[in-house]
Amino acid sequence: MRKIYTIGxxxxxxxxxxxxxxxxxxxxLIKPSSKTEGGHRLYNEDNVMQLERxxxxxxxxxxxxxxxxxxxxxxxxxxxxxxxxxEMVKREQERLQMLERALLSVxxxxxxxxxxxxxxxxxxxxxxxxxxxxxxxPYNNYLGREEMxxxxxxxxxxxxxxxxxxxxxxxxxxxxxxxDPNSALALELAQRWLNQAEKIFGNDEELLxxxxxxxxxxxxxIAFYPMDKEVIGFLQxxxxxxxxxx
Amino acid sequence: MRKIYTIGxxxxxxxxxxxxxxxxxxxxLIKPSSKTEGGHRLYNEDNVMQLERxxxxxxxxxxxxxxxxxxxxxxxxxxxxxxxxxEMVKREQERLQMLERALLSVxxxxxxxxxxxxxxxxxxxxxxxxxxxxxxxPYNNYLGREEMxxxxxxxxxxxxxxxxxxxxxxxxxxxxxxxDPNSALALELAQRWLNQAEKIFGNDEELLxxxxxxxxxxxxxIAFYPMDKEVIGFLQxxxxxxxxxx
DNA sequence: ATAAAACAACACGTTACGTGTTGTTCAATA
DNA sequence: TATTGAACAACACGTAACGTGTTGTTTTAT
Numbered sequence: 001m002r003k004i005y006t007i008g009x010x011x012x013x014x015x016x017x018x019x020x021x022x023x024x025x026x027x028x029l030i031k032p033s034s035k036t037e038g039g040h041r042l043y044n045e046d047n048v049m050q051l052e053r054x055x056x057x058x059x060x061x062x063x064x065x066x067x068x069x070x071x072x073x074x075x076x077x078x079x080x081x082x083x084x085x086x087e088m089v090k091r092e093q094e095r096l097q098m099l100e101r102a103l104l105s106v107x108x109x110x111x112x113x114x115x116x117x118x119x120x121x122x123x124x125x126x127x128x129x130x131x132x133x134x135x136x137x138p139y140n141n142y143l144g145r146e147e148m149x150x151x152x153x154x155x156x157x158x159x160x161x162x163x164x165x166x167x168x169x170x171x172x173x174x175x176x177x178x179x180d181p182n183s184a185l186a187l188e189l190a191q192r193w194l195n196q197a198e199k200i201f202g203n204d205e206e207l208l209x210x211x212x213x214x215x216x217x218x219x220x221x222i223a224f225y226p227m228d229k230e231v232i233g234f235l236q237x238x239x240x241x242x243x244x245x246x
Numbered sequence: 247m248r249k250i251y252t253i254g255x256x257x258x259x260x261x262x263x264x265x266x267x268x269x270x271x272x273x274x275l276i277k278p279s280s281k282t283e284g285g286h287r288l289y290n291e292d293n294v295m296q297l298e299r300x301x302x303x304x305x306x307x308x309x310x311x312x313x314x315x316x317x318x319x320x321x322x323x324x325x326x327x328x329x330x331x332x333e334m335v336k337r338e339q340e341r342l343q344m345l346e347r348a349l350l351s352v353x354x355x356x357x358x359x360x361x362x363x364x365x366x367x368x369x370x371x372x373x374x375x376x377x378x379x380x381x382x383x384p385y386n387n388y389l390g391r392e393e394m395x396x397x398x399x400x401x402x403x404x405x406x407x408x409x410x411x412x413x414x415x416x417x418x419x420x421x422x423x424x425x426d427p428n429s430a431l432a433l434e435l436a437q438r439w440l441n442q443a444e445k446i447f448g449n450d451e452e453l454l455x456x457x458x459x460x461x462x463x464x465x466x467x468i469a470f471y472p473m474d475k476e477v478i479g480f481l482q483x484x485x486x487x488x489x490x491x492x
Numbered sequence: 493a494t495a496a497a498a499c500a501a502c503a504c505g506t507t508a509c510g511t512g513t514t515g516t517t518c519a520a521t522a
Numbered sequence: 523t524a525t526t527g528a529a530c531a532a533c534a535c536g537t538a539a540c541g542t543g544t545t546g547t548t549t550t551a552t
Contacts, residue, residue, distance in 0.1 A: 100336070505541085512535090
């Protein structure tokens with residue numbers, strides 16, 4: 001029993017709008033198998049099958065143009081198309097990762113500052129805008145290949161919670177950066193920073209030492225929130241004051 | 247020293263095309279502060295600042311319309327916009343997750359079958375198309391709330407490798423589903439399936455038992471590759487044959 | 493036979509510009 | 523100062539995949 005559908009029936013059966021079927025006809029993606037004398041479109045079961053395939057490919061994220069191409073081609077090209085699509089999806093996922101972190105950082109920065117601090121937003125975006133490899137480039141002279149690799153891994157593992165805490169600490173230091181390095185509060189802040197850094201970079205003392213050294217030279221830090229010379233200078237002063245006190 | 251830029255200079259300094267600045271003027275996003283007698287646009291430093299902000303917001307994924315709205319509003323609305331954007335990003339990430347898994351599954355299915363098996367593609371897409379909660383609905387009568395929760399977690403943790411192996415096993419069973427349940431090959435296949443299942447669902451024997459029970463009743467399985475009655479029937483037969491042999 | 497429903501074909505709108513054209517203004521040079 | 527080449531404004535059309543709306547025609551039910 002061969003079934004024939006008018007465009008309206010096909011639309012109801014598949015959930016695809018009439019306009020869409022109209023459009024698919026127009027671009028030559030699905031041509032109705034026949035027409036009535038008056039010119040109304042008639043779809044047969046082959047057409048239904050074509051539509052199902054188109055919908056499947058559309059779900060996989062292909063453009064209608066690509067779908068037309070794929071449906072005409074052989075299995076070999078199929079594999080290639082799917083691989084390409086997979087790569088596209090992975091790139092998009094990475095982009096969204098960066099975007100999510102940037103948005104979180106901006107959100108936290110508004111929490112802490114209680115207003116919009118544009119320079120910080122710019123630096124957050126600049127940080128996440130470049131691809132991960134590039135971020136660490138300034139450290140090239142200070143850190144080895146493996147160390148950079150490690151930092152990347154630790155960095156990627158940071159949770160929302162971690163980012164939040166980290167930003168809170170930096171923010172607190174920025175607020176009090178001019179207090180006496182010998183004071184209890186100064187020590188507490190430095191301790192807090194160190195704890196956080198250890199949490200992020202594991203208990204890898206050596207890595208942390210190398211990183212700290214490079215930070216002192218560069219006067220500008222990695223991380224999701226600008227570790228600028230204000231913060232680094234503060235940490236230096238507290239560290240020295242603490243050493244002397246010993 | 248107030249700097250004034252023509253559209254071309256501003257374009258060169260910021261990397262934004264002249265056409266884009268033209269467009270931003272047209273939609274009222276960035277209006278040049280003044281014009282020459284002849285009508286050429288002149289941008290001042292305020293305009294440069296506006297442009298920097300627009301670019302920052304654009305990077306965060308907002309539409310130009312939303313950006314216009316945000317730049318006019320207060321800090322409060324800012325928070326809300328960013329939260330919304332974050333939710334959008336998260337939804338999109340979930341969608342891409344599903345999409346990636348679907349594409350991987352289709353890719354593997356082509357590997358195994360060496361041709362395009364449309365019904366399998368449809369079921370893969372149907373599986374990933376619904377939201378995660380809905381997938382487990384048929385099991386509602388068999389599994390408790392916590393058990394379903396666990397399955398979801400295990401499922402989400404599956405790596406590419408896992409999916410690949412799983413599909414390979416199911417595929418192999420489908421190829422040999424009519425062999426003697428007492429044969430060595432049958433036992434081996436069933437063993438392979440069990441190993442895989444244990445790998446995915448941990449060593450949680452109880453969970454696996456309940457799941458297996460529900461599978462036998464429903465005759466259709468969860469998972470990224472159709473565990474249909476062919477496969478389930480095969481596993482049943484081998485299991486019984488093995489019990490008797492004991 | 494007639495009225496209502498379905499349909500075809502066309503047009504415009506959507507986003508954030510790219511690309512190209514025409515006519516005008518600016519800036520540098522002779 | 524006149525000229526010429528570069529820069530510019532303003533406009534048009536194209537992009538992807540349709541949604542929405544209109545007009546005129548065909549089909550279907552009564």
